Amino acid sequence: MATIFEKIINRQLPANIVYEDNEIIAIKDINPKAPVHLLIITKKVIPSIQEIKEEDFYLLGKMAKVAQKLAKEFKVDKGYRLLTNVGTPSGQTIFHLHFHLLGGRDLLSMG
Ligand code: AMP
Numbered sequence: 102m103a104t105i106f107e108k109i110i111n112r113q114l115p116a117n118i119v120y121e122d123n124e125i126i127a128i129k130d131i132n133p134k135a136p137v138h139l140l141i142i143t144k145k146v147i148p149s150i151q152e153i154k155e156e157d158f159y160l161l162g163k164m165a166k167v168a169q170k171l172a173k174e175f176k177v178d179k180g181y182r183l184l185t186n187v188g189t190p191s192g193q194t195i196f197h198l199h200f201h202l203l204g205g206r207d208l209l210s211m212g
Contacts, residue, residue: 104197106142136205137175141167147198149187177204
């Protein structure tokens with residue numbers, strides 16, 4: 102079954118897209134935990150960072166580059182959190198590789 106993110110990539114579901122290239126898409130999180138809460142997503146369906154195969158590790162570099170660019174654009178480049186969940190115990194709910202970019206408020210209170 103297609104993940105929610107695949108449906109967004111294929112334009113079967115709406116989303117607030119803030120970046121897109123041939124391999125990465127970034128959207129605003131529908132349930133933001135901070136004033137800036139973006140999701141940086143691989144177009145290729147990889148369940149999590151734990152399942153990345155050798156040939157796809159370069160995508161992590163691309164995602165980091167997109168994070169830098171978006172942090173500047175959203176004016177949080179002086180302080181933000183970039184995180185990815187792995188598996189249900191971590192709180193992962195969508196099994197399609199993505200990084201959360203969180204910023205715009207004091208993140209220390211988030212734990
Ligand atoms: P995770 O728990 O790490 O798998 O993160 C999934 C994130 O996707 C959560 O922060 C959700 O709020 C977010 N989310 C779920 N559905 C959508 C959607 N349709 N558009 C944007 N973000 C979504």
